[in-house]
Amino acid sequence: xxxxxxxxxxxxxxxxxxxxxxxxxxxxxxxxxxxxxxxxxxxxxxxxxxxxxxxxxxxxxxxxxxxxxxxxxxxxxxxxxxxxxxxxxxxxxxxxxxxxxxxxxxxxxxxxxxxxxxxxxxxxxxxxxxxxxxxxxxxxxxxxxxxxxxxxxxxxxxxxxxxxxxxxxxxxxxxxxxxxxxxxxxxxxxxxxxxxxxxxxxxxxxxxxxxxxxxxxxxxxxxxxxxx
Amino acid sequence: xxxxxxxxxxxxxxxxxxxxxxxxxxxxxxxxxxxxxxxxxxxxxxxxxxxxxxxxxxxxxxxxxxxxxxxxxxxxxxxxxxxxxxxxxxxxxxxxxxxxxxxxxxxxxxxxxxxxxxxxxxxxxxxxxxxxxxxxxxxxxxxxxxxxxxxxxxxxxxxxxxxxxxxxxxxxxxxxxx
Numbered sequence: 001x002x003x004x005x006x007x008x009x010x011x012x013x014x015x016x017x018x019x020x021x022x023x024x025x026x027x028x029x030x031x032x033x034x035x036x037x038x039x040x041x042x043x044x045x046x047x048x049x050x051x052x053x054x055x056x057x058x059x060x061x062x063x064x065x066x067x068x069x070x071x072x073x074x075x076x077x078x079x080x081x082x083x084x085x086x087x088x089x090x091x092x093x094x095x096x097x098x099x100x101x102x103x104x105x106x107x108x109x110x111x112x113x114x115x116x117x118x119x120x121x122x123x124x125x126x127x128x129x130x131x132x133x134x135x136x137x138x139x140x141x142x143x144x145x146x147x148x149x150x151x152x153x154x155x156x157x158x159x160x161x162x163x164x165x166x167x168x169x170x171x172x173x174x175x176x177x178x179x180x181x182x183x184x185x186x187x188x189x190x191x192x193x194x195x196x197x198x199x200x201x202x203x204x205x206x207x208x209x210x211x212x213x214x215x216x217x218x219x220x221x222x223x224x225x226x227x228x
Numbered sequence: 229x230x231x232x233x234x235x236x237x238x239x240x241x242x243x244x245x246x247x248x249x250x251x252x253x254x255x256x257x258x259x260x261x262x263x264x265x266x267x268x269x270x271x272x273x274x275x276x277x278x279x280x281x282x283x284x285x286x287x288x289x290x291x292x293x294x295x296x297x298x299x300x301x302x303x304x305x306x307x308x309x310x311x312x313x314x315x316x317x318x319x320x321x322x323x324x325x326x327x328x329x330x331x332x333x334x335x336x337x338x339x340x341x342x343x344x345x346x347x348x349x350x351x352x353x354x355x356x357x358x359x360x361x362x363x364x365x366x367x368x369x370x371x372x373x374x375x376x377x378x379x380x381x382x383x384x385x386x387x388x389x390x391x392x393x394x395x396x397x398x399x400x401x402x403x404x405x406x
Contacts, residue, residue, distance in 0.1 A: 005385045005389050005392070008335055008336070008339050008358070009357065009358050009360070011333075011335065011336060012358040012359070013359060016246070016250060019246050019249065105276060106272045106273075106293045106296045107276045107279055107289045107293050108292065108296075108371070109368070109369065109371020109372075110299065110369060110370045110371055111349075111371040114296065117296075218349060219349070222349060222370070222372050
């Protein structure tokens with residue numbers, strides 16, 4: 001017997017119709033309180049991030065307290081201010097991206113919604129890269145200085161030689177950025193495709209953004225290649 | 229008690245849940261992943277239901293949600309929701325349809341393998357075509373013009389036809405694109 005795709009379509013559609021009929025007959029729904037009962041779980045699946053939010057607010061509160069008590073010590077104040085600005089900017093960015101994700105309407109046509117998802121993906125990867133790069137600078141010396149003063153009351157800047165040590169470390173942090181990019185580009189693809197390290201390497205190397213742009217271009221071609 | 233909106237959602241879900249199984253099977257071969265995907269789709273349908281304004285048929289809207297979730301899942305853009313909510317209580321039981329899908333005949337199995345070789349967008353087009361939708365209906369789900377759908381689906385049909393002929397050489401006859 002010969003077979004065309006239209007014959008297969010008929011076979012496929014017939015099977016789909018039978019599935020529809022079978023499922024309609026067997027459905028049992030506990031409708032009374034399912035949504036009420038699972039509302040919290042559904043919210044959790046949305047990536048609400050209560051713990052992240054609590055840590056963010058606590059960090060800002062502690063840094064605010066530090067700034068208030070060290071207003072007359074310019075070096076410590078400026079160091080804590082850099083850290084605080086980083087924390088505020090990263091948190092606001094994360095909240096904005098989370099809200100944008102929540103605002104996605106999955107009932108929109110596929111081409112439109114997927115373009116929106118991909119644009120958000122690019123924004124997320126860019127933010128991750130910026131936070132990773134600037135984090136090399138912020139989350140070592142400034143954090144260490146503020147932590148030691150906040151916990152033990154020791155001003156590290158007052159220790160002879162510390163300013164030079166701090167400057168060298170900040171310079172090393174800056175130098176680490178291009179090195180990380182070069183390593184990710186050279187060796188990142190050797191890592192397992194599903195590993196966390198591979199995802200980080202792909203972000204740093206720019207492969208994720210290139211892939212996302214490729215998908216956006218594919219979406220654009222969906223409409224533009226008419227009657228080709 | 230369920231609110232009127234929730235009751236309406238559950239009624240519509242009951243009527244159209246086969247869409248979720250069909251789309252999930254089109255994008256996932258692995259059973260566990262497929263069950264996760266159906267769960268993600270169910271949650272997405274409920275979250276989006278407040279925005280459903282009835283301008284398109286519910287089935288069209290459900291296909292959009294299911295395909296958007298499936299493509300995002302395929303591209304690794306969704307959070308894994310394994311075990312988040314017991315969707316079986318809603319009568320959505322992906323496992324119950326596993327044997328039904330997996331006991332397909334030789335022709336459909338070959339077709340399924342060929343579909344697996346398509347990218348996520350072409351797969352959406354061909355799954356809708358195979359489910360019996362017209363060009364206009366596919367256009368509503370995907371968001372491109374009906375003329376474009378016809379062109380693209382014809383190209384995909386030729387491609388699948390060639391692939392199918394390669395696998396079933398003696399049983400296939402050539403077909404002119406429509």
